[in-house]
Amino acid sequence: MRDVTFGQYYPTNSVIHRLDPRAKLIFMLLYMVIIFFVASYCGYALVALFLLTVTAIAKVPVKTLFRSVKAILVLMIFTAIINIFFYKKGEVLVDWWIIEITVGGIDFAIKMALRISLLVMGTSLLSFTTTAVELTDAIESLLKPLSYIKVPVHDIALIMSIALRFIPGLMEETDKIMMAQKARGAEIDTGGLIKKIKAMLPVLIPLFVSAIRRADELADALDARCYNASKHRTKMKVLKFSAKDAIAALVVVVFATLILLDNYLLGGLDRYIVDFVKGLTA
Amino acid sequence: MRIEVKDLSFTYSPDTPFQKQALSGVNLQIEEGDFLGILGHMGSGKSTFILHLNGLIKLQSGEIDVFDVKLVPDKKNKQDLRKLRGTVGMVFQYPEYQLFEDTVEKDVAFGPKNLGLSDAEVASRVERAIRLVGLDYEDVRTRAPFELSGGQKRRVAIAGIIAMQPRVLVLDEPTAGLDPYGKEQILELITKLKRECSPTVIVISHDVDEITRFADRIVVFNDGKVAFDLPMNELFRHSEELTAMGLEIPRAVAIADKLRARGIDLGDVVNADDLVRAVVRKFGHGNMDETAISKLSASQFDFSAEYGGTAAGGDR
Numbered sequence: 001m002r003d004v005t006f007g008q009y010y011p012t013n014s015v016i017h018r019l020d021p022r023a024k025l026i027f028m029l030l031y032m033v034i035i036f037f038v039a040s041y042c043g044y045a046l047v048a049l050f051l052l053t054v055t056a057i058a059k060v061p062v063k064t065l066f067r068s069v070k071a072i073l074v075l076m077i078f079t080a081i082i083n084i085f086f087y088k089k090g091e092v093l094v095d096w097w098i099i100e101i102t103v104g105g106i107d108f109a110i111k112m113a114l115r116i117s118l119l120v121m122g123t124s125l126l127s128f129t130t131t132a133v134e135l136t137d138a139i140e141s142l143l144k145p146l147s148y149i150k151v152p153v154h155d156i157a158l159i160m161s162i163a164l165r166f167i168p169g170l171m172e173e174t175d176k177i178m179m180a181q182k183a184r185g186a187e188i189d190t191g192g193l194i195k196k197i198k199a200m201l202p203v204l205i206p207l208f209v210s211a212i213r214r215a216d217e218l219a220d221a222l223d224a225r226c227y228n229a230s231k232h233r234t235k236m237k238v239l240k241f242s243a244k245d246a247i248a249a250l251v252v253v254v255f256a257t258l259i260l261l262d263n264y265l266l267g268g269l270d271r272y273i274v275d276f277v278k279g280l281t282a
Numbered sequence: 283m284r285i286e287v288k289d290l291s292f293t294y295s296p297d298t299p300f301q302k303q304a305l306s307g308v309n310l311q312i313e314e315g316d317f318l319g320i321l322g323h324m325g326s327g328k329s330t331f332i333l334h335l336n337g338l339i340k341l342q343s344g345e346i347d348v349f350d351v352k353l354v355p356d357k358k359n360k361q362d363l364r365k366l367r368g369t370v371g372m373v374f375q376y377p378e379y380q381l382f383e384d385t386v387e388k389d390v391a392f393g394p395k396n397l398g399l400s401d402a403e404v405a406s407r408v409e410r411a412i413r414l415v416g417l418d419y420e421d422v423r424t425r426a427p428f429e430l431s432g433g434q435k436r437r438v439a440i441a442g443i444i445a446m447q448p449r450v451l452v453l454d455e456p457t458a459g460l461d462p463y464g465k466e467q468i469l470e471l472i473t474k475l476k477r478e479c480s481p482t483v484i485v486i487s488h489d490v491d492e493i494t495r496f497a498d499r500i501v502v503f504n505d506g507k508v509a510f511d512l513p514m515n516e517l518f519r520h521s522e523e524l525t526a527m528g529l530e531i532p533r534a535v536a537i538a539d540k541l542r543a544r545g546i547d548l549g550d551v552v553n554a555d556d557l558v559r560a561v562v563r564k565f566g567h568g569n570m571d572e573t574a575i576s577k578l579s580a581s582q583f584d585f586s587a588e589y590g591g592t593a594a595g596g597d598r
Contacts, residue, residue, distance in 0.1 A: 011299055064298070179338045180380040183372035184442060185364060185396030202392065205382035209428075 010128040015244060016058035017129045021138035023245040027252045028126045034256045035119055040268035043259055044114045050255050051121055060128050068124035069117045076113050083109035132164035141239055154233070162218070170211060177206050283349050285312040285335065285450065285482075290344035291506075292330055304330040306506045308344070312484065314449070317476060319497030319514075320486045323528045326503040328486050332452050335484075336370045337363045349449060368397050371448030371480065375455045377439035381427040386412070386438050389427055393446040404445075411445035412438075414479060415471060433464045440471070444479055451480035455487060469496065490532045494553040502529070515550040554580035 011017070016024075038044055055065055069076075089104025127135075140157035147153045178188060181202045188199050262269055290308040295301050305327045312318055322328040333339045334346060337353060346353040351366045374380070383389035390411055394404045412419045415437040422430070427438050436456075443451070456472065457465040473496055476483045487493045493500065500517045502510040504527045510517060518524070518535040525531060531539075538551040538560070548560040558580045562570060 176374065177380055179333065180372070180374045180377065181392075182338055183336050183367060183374070184380075184393040185367050185446065186392070187396070202380075202382045206380050210379055 008127065009131050010060050010064060012059040014058045014129070016054060018244070019129075019248055020239055020241050020245045021130050021134040022141055022239055023241065023248060024126060024130055025135070025138045025142065027248065028123065030252060030256055031122050032119060034259050035115055035122075037259055037263050038111075038115070039263040040266075040270040041111075042269035042273070043262045044111070044118070046255070046258060046262075047118050051118060051125065055125060058125065058129050060125065064128065065121050065124060069120055072116065072120055076116050079116065080109040080113050083112055133161060136161040136164065137235070137237070137239060166211075166214070169214070170207070173210055174203065174207055177203050177210075283314045283449075284347075285310075285349065286345075286347040287311075287331075287334070288345040288347075290331070290334060290341075290346065292327075292334070292339065292342050294330075304506055308506075308508055310501065310508060310511065312450075312482065314349075315481050316483075317496060317498045318482075318484045319493040319500045320484060320503065321488065321490065321493065321500055321529060322503030323488065327506040328503040329454060331503065332372070332454065332484065332486060335450070335452060336372050337366050338372075364397070368446055369448060370450045370452060371443040371446055373440055373443050373451070373453040373456060375458055377443075378427075378432065378435035381435060381439060381442075384426055385424050386417075386427050386430075387423040389438060390442045390445050393442050397446060407445045407447065408441075411441040414444055414475065415441045416467075417441070433460060433467065436460070436464075436468065437471070440475075444475065448480050450482040450484065451475060452484045453486065456485065457487070457489070457492060465492070472496065488529075490530050491534075491553070494532045494534075502527070514552050518552060519550070558582075 035047060038047060051065075052062065055062060084101055084105050085099065087105040087108045088100060088102045089108070091103045092100060093103060093106070094101040130138075136157050139160065140153055143151070143153045143156070182188060186199060186202055188196070188203065190196075191199065266272065287308060287310045290305055291303070292305040293301060293303045304325075308327070308331060320328050320332070330339065334341065334353075335348060341353050341355045343355055348366055349369050351362050351369065353362075353366075381389050383392065387408055390408045391404050394407050399407070409419055409423075412422065417434065417437055422434075422438075427435055430438065440456075451472075453472065457468050460468060469492065472483060472485065485493065485497065494514060497514055499513050500510065501508055502517070502524065509523075509527065510520060512520075518531060521531045521535055521539055532553060534551050534554050534557040537557060538548050541548060546564070548557070548564060551557050551560050555578070559575050559578050562575050562578060566575070
């Protein structure tokens with residue numbers, strides 16, 4: 001359970017940590033969109049360089065960042081295999097029985113794996129540098145315009161922050177219950193799939209019971225304090241967009257522009273490099 | 283047969299900013315038949331320590347030998363873990379939260395079944411365990427654990443451990459969240475279980491007034507180390523150091539300490555019964571001999587209300 005780093009804050013109090021969470025959220029969205037515009041390996045190198053630089057500035061160990069990829073490794077390998085076998089383009093390398101592997105397929109599989117891992121590492125970086133509370137505040141603030149058309153933005157934000165707040169508690173609870181059942185001789189990590197699923201029942205049932213109990217208690221506590229999402233609520237921490245956010249925005253825009261230029265103007269820098277190397281060897 | 287812990291150290295989340303050393307160089311021997319109390323405030327490492335006794339945490343450094351099951355770092359022997367879990371029974375805090383089956387009988391049977399016993403053996407152990415914890419077997423066996431009262435649920439959870447017939451019973455805050463009457467009953471149950479089922483008992487508690495009533499020996503954890511490991515009557519000679527560690531001292535000890543400061547030395551006093559006997563011995567009437575004095579208990583006197591809940595005879 002403890003290995004899942006996704007959604008875990010990594011406190012180092014760096015500049016990246018202190019950026020306006022709204023800005024970070026927008027950068028994140030831009031980053032996610034931009035990754036789908038990367039056309040060449042040079043482009044991926046640039047994305048990786050960008051990601052590693054931000055990670056270094058944030059003082060988050062690269063190891064921690066890689067650990068977040070470990071969680072989706074199975075998914076990555078699965079997509080890569082599917083792509084290798086079913087994406088057909090260019091020169092055929094292997095042609096045996098019903099299997100046909102092409103250069104284009106391998107190329108696409110590698111790019112897809114890069115895309116997924118960079119995507120996950122980027123999103124993890126956001127959660128390493130931003131607390132759950134900051135994130136919900138940012139979302140609430142960004143969704144504010146929707147409240148004019150009667151969308152209950154504050155309620156949505158509250159629901160989200162409660163959900164996020166519950167995750168570590170539930171993880172801890174899971175750990176405790178697992179230990180208790182292991183102490184009663186339950187073998188949770190061994191056996192085949194069916195056996196494993198069956199073995200999870202003694203953990204899941206108490207977990208649900210306790211989650212419902214906690215939710216009940218929280219609802220009572222909110223009611224007892226007459227909590228309501230009125231317009232007049234004020235914030236303890238007011239978000240501010242400052243000079244460092246502007247500088248960060250500039251960097252992100254330059255980065256995005258470079259990727260777009262590579263795609264639309266050059267159609268991928270790789271071709272030119274391949275041509276250049278061929279020119280040298282010829 | 284004994285539990286032997288050598289140079290045990292443990293760090294949570296090593297190499298991250300959340301790194302926390304929970305245990306450092308703990309050495310401890312627990313003999314079969316010990317009634318051991320473990321004291322220590324939050325984060326002192328006491329919970330981490332007992333998790334090791336059941337192989338629930340992977341050993342990082344040190345050596346543990348529990349009744350000839352040996353644990354060393356980086357070696358995981360499945361067979362040994364099963365044997366270990368049949369030897370050491372763990373009753374966690376709020377054990378009723380781990381109940382999951384639809385009948386009491388099935389839930390209690392979960393542990394012994396996992397030990398790989400025959401159906402007949404499981405059934406007889408279940409019945410015995412349920413009776414041992416003081417529940418009405420015929421009435422309770424087919425009921426859902428969730429419809430029982432809080433105290434009954436806890437008994438069912440304890441029965442689930444007892445049914446594995448562990449030789450060592452470990453209880454973490456067994457009376458947490460119960461009312462004084464419920465507490466009294468659980469304490470009586472623990473004494474009974476030690477006598478009739480598991481001869482070695484380890485209890486974690488932060489309520490010193492409670493722990494002093496039954497433990498023979500107390501281990502105090504502080505900052506991941508064993509600060510004291512003494513027979514009960516000697517421990518509270520160190521009441522000042524214990525207070526400095528943020529631990530409370532039993533009220534009887536506090537009274538004896540105050541009297542000593544005023545020049546009245548009652549000797550080693552640990553709990554309310556000791557205090558009563560010591561006072562009678564010192565100031566009591568000459569017509570009481572030692573056997574009569576040793577039969578005195580605090581609950582015979584009507585000052586229980588002023589003295590506080592622990593001296594009260596519970597339901598009486």
